[in-house]
Amino acid sequence: MDAATRSAPASWAVVLNPSKFDDPARVRDDVARLCGDHGWPEPTWYETTVEDPGEGQAREAVEAGAELVCPLGGDGTVRAVASGLLGSGLPMGLLPGGTGNLLARNLSLPVDDLDAALAVAMTGSDLAVDVGEVVWDDEEPAVFLVAAGMGLDAEMMAAVDPRLKKRVGWLAYALSGVGALFRLGFGVRVRADRQRAVSQHARTVMVANCGELAGGLQLIPDARVDDGLLDTILATPRSISAWVAIALHVLSVHRRGHPSLVHLTSERVDIVTKAPVEAQLDGDAVGRRTRMSCSVRPAALTVRVAPQGAD
Structure with a gap:
């Protein structure tokens, strides 16, 4: 679908690594506020754990019917969520949350602007990348x-x-x-x-x-x-x-x-x-x-x- 005509997904998920933020609740509130500002639906939230840094949560989101899954944490969280999405065909949206944000940098995505990153995740184009x-x-x-x-x-x-x-x-x-x-x-x-x-x-x-x-x-x-x-x-x-x-x-x-x-x-x-x-x-x-x-x-x-x- 052309990005210019893409509508926001009806159902999407965020996999949050709470250890990367001093106030995870505030992060959730910020995302909810930005979604409200743009008329986007709020996501279903999943939190990572020491035992599962994101792979299981991504698979759970896929099974629940999410059309888009966004890691919100460091590069390790991005990698774990990507592992859970392999083979699903669903897109991953990159939200800035870590120190490096290395994949986002290599794809010229916003790394210090949550609003801009959300806009790309919700309405951008899909790119198939190597793993x-x-x-x-x-x-x-x-x-x-x-x-x-x-x-x-x-x-x-x-x-x-x-x-x-x-x-x-x-x-x-x-x-x-x-x-x-x-x-x-x-x-x-x-x-x-x-x-x-x-x-x-x-x-x-x-x-x-x-x-x-x-x-x-x-x-x-x-x-x-x-x-x-x-x-x-x-x-x-x-x-x-x-x-x-x-x-x-x-x-x-x-x-x-x-x-x-x-x-x-x-x-x-x-x-x-x-x-x-x-x-x-x-x-x-x-x-x-x-x-x-x-x-x-x-x-x-x-x-x-x-x-x-x-x-």
Whole structure:
């Protein structure tokens, strides 16, 4: 349906992570007020729990007849709700509620304006996006929407102070990463599709479904969330000067490349480390792992986005 003629859904749901808000009741009131202002129906509310961070609630909303399901929390809540919506065909609307809002940023959606985000969720266009799937060691598969990684990025997530993160946002990760820069790397072997395996002493390896990270950092400008591919970045700096060179490369407009930064594109990638390494999934630390096998599920999730040409 054309976004210009799309009407608000008759029934929709919000999966709220109450731990992300000082006053969850006020958040509900704000959503109700905005819906009233625009003549939209109020949602059915579901709250996440420690035991179920959103997947079960999303499935419950689907079974109850919701036409749209919106996570309202951090990137972990978005990932969990997406897991519950896979295979349903129902769209997911992204409401700002976390520190990163990484998928929303990659889709150029509002991340600091609840009214604007609601407008997109209720009346925007539908976009089929890829979903990454990862198997850690011998565990059950998990999905990711932004990136899965091992090494420096995961160490930053694991070491970040939650209270500082709440106060200063993504800068808390930057502060956490200062100390992590000086730690030793790890031996890793990376094989992307049928390409020749790459064996390196790395500092971090990241498998990305899209290219923008916290703080607006464009790690992989050419990565697209709907291209049916995963982008793997392997950073192998041996000195502070190499880190500086990588930083300049990432910040550069022209991207001439750097020998300490390997970029692979594939539908599947298998990563094995010589010893357990800190791992992360869409910005959430998941502990130490030695194997990471990732594959892409093309166009597996529908997300509500701004109409093409909209401001």
